[in-house]
Amino acid sequence: MHSMNDYSSAIQLRSDRWSALRAATTALARDAKGKGAAAGRKDIEALFDSLALIEPYWAFPGMGAFDHMRRQFTHGNYEDLAFAVNRVTRALTTGAYRRRTIPLERDSLDQDEHDDEAMQPPEARALAKPYFEVLIVDSVNEHQERWLRNNVSRMRRPEDPFIYEAVVVPSLEDALIAVMFNHNIQAIVVRPGLTLKSKVDQSILTRYLARAGGRDEIDALHPESYGPELCRMIAKVRPELDAYLVTERSVEDIAGLDLGICRRVFYNQEDFMELHLNILRGVQARAKSPFFTALVEYSKQPTGVFHAMPISRGKSITRSHWIQDMGAFYGPNIFLAETSATSGGLDSLLEPHGPIKEAQELASRAFGSKQTFFATNGTSTCNKIVVQALVRPGDIVLVDRDCHKSHHYGMVLAGAQVSYLDSYPLNEYSMYGAVPLREIKERLLELKAAGKLDRVRMLLLTNCTFDGLVYNVERVMEECLAIKPDLIFLWDEAWFAFARFSPTYRQRTAMNAANVLREKFKSEAHAAAYEEQQKTLKDADEETLLNTRLIPPPQARVRAYATQSTHKTLTSLRQGSMIHVNDQDFKGEVEQSFHEAYMTHTSTSPNYQIIASLDVGRRQVELEGFEFVQRQVEAAMSMRRAISEHPLLSKYFKVLSAGDMIPEMHRESGVTSYYDVEQGWTDMWDCWEQDEFVLDATRVTLAVGGTGWDGDTFKTQILMDKYGIQINKTSRNTVLFMTNIGTTRSSVAYLIEVLVEIAKSLDELLDDASRMERLSFDRRVTNLMDNYPPLPDFSKFHDAFRAADTPEGDIRTAFFLSYDEKNCDYLDLNGSLQEAMDAGDTVVSASFIIPYPPGFPILVPGQVVSQEILDFMRALDVSEIHGYRPDLGLRVFTTDALSRVRGKDLSSSPV
Known part of the structure; x- marks a missing residue:
């Protein structure tokens, strides 16, 4: 039987154990004296032992029921045992325990046993009271625990908006394990009787407690601080939860402590009703969705529509003879909830004062920002808003060259002097990685040496990249601030909104890193470390600075912005996005310009349904984001394991690991793979830290190069056309499968089935292939896997668009110069373009050239075309290249146009 370390999550382990226990007890009850009975009893004993480690952390079925089932097994009551285990397993699978009491006795009747929650209509599910669990931390005996549970149960009233059950654990360590294992927990009651140590297996504790600070930090705690410290430590792993501290210490002692997520302190009183009401109020505060609620109420009001939306209230549809199918498809509510932004009393996105303002404040709390702004036209617009608000014409901006195209267009609009940074290439898979910190520091030091550091405004990076590469955000910000203490950071987290709700992922988000650094810079320890390093580095050369982990001055300003596509990774309608701000100078320096940029790019007719979905999506992640993200990671991990372990799949496919996608020099932990057939699971925490x-x-x-199909063909002709599996991204020889918070284990299972079927069909095809067909197949595979074109670096801006001997260029002037057709010409890739380069001519792109995939510019306006870029364009086997005209060729600037621009002062505002 697999140990706990063989599983990527406790949830999956628990689910599998109960399913295995149901199968084993059913078999034993059917034939208790058969040939396999002895082995079956041994398996059941092992399953009970395994579950005994983790069942204390859940309210259902509860340790009382669990111990009773174990006694039934010991006493040979196999039929009663099988019945109870079957009921428990089914209730856990369907979620029935969240709605009603589940009887476990064999003669009991459960009228709704087969009433699976997923089969109920949405209206019925919406009427059910949400269920959660409250963790009570107190070292009590069995009698006292029963007294605690009974007192909690007695407080519940029919009018309560929620239902909850209590989980009681004795120690601080058990409490930390519980909140990481049990996603149902929404509140914690910390009582004076808690102890420090858990009796759980030490290897499990060591693995999980690192997320809350580690064993050393826990071992150093004093008994009188256990309660307050627990509240603080839980804030590290699940900051969305509420804690209530029952203490015997005086007000003066408690007042100066960091109580983390503690909402209220109770002084040695047993006022269970007050505690009950506070628990409900705390969860209700997260369950609020002010704009969605306002929109629902608006839809119920009888109104006369005399504004500019015929579709409002559905009138233009219900009166139609030809578009009734649209009304039937969408239903009435979406039209009843449609209104103009200037009417209906539902608040304005451009000047929010009511429910939209409140919804944005709740989102700010949930995502750890200081301000959060909603957007209804995607993160492309969010990126342009932030850049325009912060960047002035002539400012130097360091930009990840293979970032989303919206950033490049943002640079054009802002008139920035763009200094492109190159990510490390993954030539073998025709994709880029991320920008090494060393290159960023090197560029900043170059600009400092050139006397331009005062003009450097922003560093813009993609976190995480489309392919899943994530920066050490805190370290990047620290070291860059050590060189430029007021540098602004824009982190494009379009694909990373979900990361806030996982303890492992959260540490690498922009908002979390900004909050950590703000606290860090205030500390005496940081000031001392900075002074000490300054002495060491007094006369250091550039190489020393590049090789040293630099410490920023205590007066450095933390200025971080994150743009997130909520709709890509969380629950939101298409184009629902957010801008998160954690900028110490926002109020004094940025607020007005941000408001103007927001007005510039935001529609005056925003879609209210998108805003409502952002509000509800925030509500969801505050209450169940931890669970959903955990299940998402679990689904992806099971996919990795299934593909890696299947002998047939490994013939044609390979799951790329961290070792494949991240060079060794950037993996200090030495971790190469999250799952290895020989070693099992690797704890992600080590490398993420x-x-x-x-x-x-x-x-x-x-x-997928081993199949003989390129990525685009495999995606379109195989996965989509034949099996209905949709994916976004491919490269020359890879396809990317992205799990999300809606991914189920059954959808993963279907994907594995499809891959196995594809592998079998390839086996059969090759078995029957002629020698020439086999040679053709091998040649295609070799071409895809070995004969790959090297990915080109950014060449340079032409001298006409940059000052002498500087890497940064004036992309705005180049962009608008191309508006006049007389300034441009077209050159054929395989003819006139190559001839011009062979003749020594400098060829300069007049357009953004963006192949899909990979989906970022390989040429920008004003960039010199290098031989490497030309070779790469020729080798591209994708049909979609934005900015390129196959019928005409590559759009380039004429020599006369470049001559006219050359010599202008490009260090000031561009034309």
Whole structure:
């Protein structure tokens, strides 16, 4: 039987154990004296032992029922045992325990036993009271625990908006394990009687407690501080939860402590009703969705529509003879909830004062920002808003060259002097990685040496990348601030909104890193470390600075912005996005310009349904984001394991690991793979805490070159056309499978079945292939896997668009110069373009050239075309290249146009 370390999550382990126990007890009850009975009893004993480690952390079925089932097994009551285990397993699978009491006696009747929650209509599910669990931390005996549970149960009233059950654990360590194992927990009551140590297996504790600070920090705690410290430590792993501290200490003692997530302190009183009401109020505060609620109420009001939306209230549809099918498809509510932004009293996105303002404040709390702004036209617009608000014409911006195209267009609009940074290439898979910190520091030091550091405004990076590469955000910000203490950071987290709700992932988000650094810079320890390093580095050369982990001055300003596509990774309608701000100078320096940029790019007719979905999506992640993200990671991990272990799949496919996608020099932990057939699971925490880059486990990049199909063909003709599996991204020889919070284990199972079927069909095809057909197949595989074109670096801006001997260029002037057709010409890739380069001519792109995939510009306006870029364009086997005209060729600037621009002062505002 697999140990706990063989599983990527406690949830999956628990689910599998109960399913295995149901199968084993059913078999034993059917034939208690058969040939396999002895082995069956041994398996059941092992399953009970395994479950005994983790069942104390859940309210259902509860340790009382669990111990009773174990006694039934000991006494040979196998039929009663099988019945109870079957009921428990079914209730856990369907979620029935969340709605009603589950009787476990064999003669009991459960009228709704087969009433699976998923089969109920949405209206019925919406009427049910949400269920959660309350963790009570107190070292009590069995009698006292029963007294605690009974007192909690007695407080419940029919009018309560929620239902909850209590889980009681004795120690601080058990409490930390519970909140990481049990996603149902929404509140914690910390009583004076808690102890420090758990009796659980030490290897499990060591593995999980690192997320809350580690065993050393826990061992150093004093008994009188256990309660307050627990509240603080839980805030590290699940900051969305509420804690209530029952203490015997005086008000003065408690007042100066960091109580983390503690909402209220009770002084040695047993006022269970007051505690009960506070628990409900705390969960209700997270369950609020002010704009969605306002929109629902608006839809119920009888109104006369005399504004500019015929579809409002559905009138233009219900009166129609030709579009009734649209009304039937969408239903009435979406039209009843439609209104103009200037009417209906539902608040304005451009000047929010009511429910939209409140919804944005709740989102700010949930995502750890200081301000949060909603957007209804995607993160492309969010990126342009932030850049325009912060960047002035002539400012130097360091930009990840293979970032989303919206950033490049944002640079054009802002008139920035763009200094492109190159990510490390993954030539073998025709994709880029991320920008090494060393290169960023090197560029900043170059600009400092050139006397331009005062003009450097922003560093713009993608975190995480489409392929799942994640930066060490805190370290990047620290070291860059050590060189430029007021540098602004824009982190494009379009694919990373979910990360806030996982303890492992959260540490690498922009908002979390900003909050950590703000606290860190205030500390005396940081000031002392800075002074000490300054002495050491007094006369240091550039190489020393590049090789040293730099410490920023205590007066450095933390200025971080994150743009997130909520709709890509959380629950939101298409184009629902957010801008998160954690900028110490926002109020004094940015607020007005941000408001103007927001007005510039935001529609005056925003879609209210998108805003409502952002509000509800925030509500969801505050209450169940931890569970959903955990299940998402679990689904991706099971996919990795299934593909890695299947002998047939390994012939044609390979799951790319961190070792494949991140060079060794950037993996300080030495971790190469999250799952290995020989060693099992690797704890992700180690590499996520240490490494310069890590791989997001929820993205599974599959190398498919071994099938003889390129990535685009495999995606379109095989996965989509034949099996109905939709994916976004491919490279020349890979496809990317992204799990999300809606991914189920059954959908993963279907994908594995499809891959196995594809592998079997290839086996059969090759078995019957002629020698020439086999040679053709091998040649295609070799071409895809070995004969790959090297990925080109950014060449340079032409001298006409940059000052002498500087890497940064004026992309705005180049962009608008191309508006006049007389300034441009077209050159054929295989003819006139190559001839011009062979003749020594400098060819300069007049357009953004963006192949899909990979989906970022390989040429920008004003960039010199290098031989490497030309070779790469020729080798591209994708049909979609934005900005390129196959019928005409590559759009380039004429020599006369470049001559006219050359010599202008490009260090000031562009034309």
